[in-house]
Amino acid sequence: MSTNEGTTGQDVIDVLTTDHREFEELVQQITASVDPAQRRESADQLIGELVRHAVAEEMYVYPAIREHLPNGEEAVEHDTQEHKQLETLMKQLEAVDAQDPRFMELLGELHQVLADHVRDEEGQQFPQLRAHIPADELVRIKDKVETAKKLAPTRPHPSAPNAELFHKLVGPGVGLVDRLRDKLTSRSN
Ligand SMILES: [Fe+2]
Ligand SMILES: [Fe+2]
Numbered sequence: 169m170s171t172n173e174g175t176t177g178q179d180v181i182d183v184l185t186t187d188h189r190e191f192e193e194l195v196q197q198i199t200a201s202v203d204p205a206q207r208r209e210s211a212d213q214l215i216g217e218l219v220r221h222a223v224a225e226e227m228y229v230y231p232a233i234r235e236h237l238p239n240g241e242e243a244v245e246h247d248t249q250e251h252k253q254l255e256t257l258m259k260q261l262e263a264v265d266a267q268d269p270r271f272m273e274l275l276g277e278l279h280q281v282l283a284d285h286v287r288d289e290e291g292q293q294f295p296q297l298r299a300h301i302p303a304d305e306l307v308r309i310k311d312k313v314e315t316a317k318k319l320a321p322t323r324p325h326p327s328a329p330n331a332e333l334f335h336k337l338v339g340p341g342v343g344l345v346d347r348l349r350d351k352l353t354s355r356s357n
Pocket of ligand 1: 222251289
């Protein structure tokens, strides 16, 4: 990490990797909770964070993978398919009552696909991006990713988790995934 440039010393790989850890924490939080309202809120936050992350990757990171990695085309195809699977599961999860036994089943399925996907990215694509793309370019991509995510924040400040602003912007519940994706892609074009 010491070779990275930029004011925060972070590049796009650092930011996306931090997101991955946050997803894991949210899954653990939901699993540990016995309160349906809390489960719902954390699941909506997970969905919100994950959609933002996936859209930002598709807009700025997957094109870089395609351009710079020897097997880029294939890797992007594979990763995009997994994003679609994640999206299908998120749509099911947003629509199911937190008290329904199906809720935890769906969370388990989502967690499994997500864990596989994260392993691929962190084990293969991310190290390859660092090997093939200059450090300052990875910092530029990070700035784009962060700007894209700010268009649909899931919380006002990283150190103050709060779903309120997010709910004000896109609202919780059914249609969350689509509404958030639309917001992210239309505003950024
Ligand atoms: Fe991804
Ligand atoms: Fe990712």
